[in-house]
Amino acid sequence: MRIVSGKYGARPLKTLAGKTTRPTSDKVRGAVFNMIGPYFEGGRVLDLYAGSGGLAIEAVSRGMEEAVLIERDRKAQAxxxxxxxxxxEADKFQLLAMDARQALSSLTGPFDLVFLDPPYADQEIVAMVTELCQRQLLAEEVMVVCETDKAVQLPExxxxxxxxxxKIYGISKVTVYVR
Incomplete structure (x- = not known):
């Protein structure tokens, strides 16, 4: 895996071996950013289930100013x-070693871009988006990007x-919510 585009473009990304995380492939990551950007003029990104950190790092590579990554798995954190x-540019990134739900109570907004890619067995997107809204952590022009199994039907x-x-990419579905 590698960073697809931007100032870190083509740099390699490490991923965690095994099935505890599902890194978004270069192809899908590139398609996601073509859907939502593909480039940004500043802003803050939040990745609630960071895995390898690839999505947040790609967002900063493409112009986001800072990223907050949430990951509870110790091996993934490394x-x-x-x-x-x-x-x-480590100063542009903050890694919080905790569960996504715990993290919401310690975050300060606003975030312009949010990635929600929970483990397929643990679909809690509706609850997380609702809480992000209730806690006023989302910018007015926010984009919330959700990656799920293609069979999952998220509400309108x-x-x-x-x-x-x-859009559907192989076995994954990417759903983008805005205000």
Whole structure:
């Protein structure tokens, strides 16, 4: 795996071996950013289930100013630290070693871009988006990008957000919510 585009483009990303995380492939990551950007002029990104950190690092590579990554798995945290070090701009990243639900109570917003890619067995997107809205952690022009199994049907609206775009890539579905 590698960073697809931007200032860190083509740099390699480490991933965790095994089935505890499902890193978003280069192809899908590139397609996601083509859907939502592909480039940004500043802003903050939140990745609630960071895995290898690839999505948040790609967002900063493409112009986001800072990223907050949430990951509870210790082995994945070590991979994220290595991937952040590869950017040579560690000050743009904050890794919180905790569960996504715990993290919501300690975060301060607003976030302009949010990635929700929970383990397929643990679909809690509706609850997380609702809580993000209730805690006022989302910017007015926010994009919330959800990656699920293609069979998962997310609601048309969650809290004050509605589906803007939705695409299927292989076994994955990407759903983008906006205000």
């Amino acid at each position: 991979i994220i630290r290595d991937n952040i070090a590869m950017t040579k 609206e969650i809290a004050e957000l509605g589906i803007w775009k939705e």
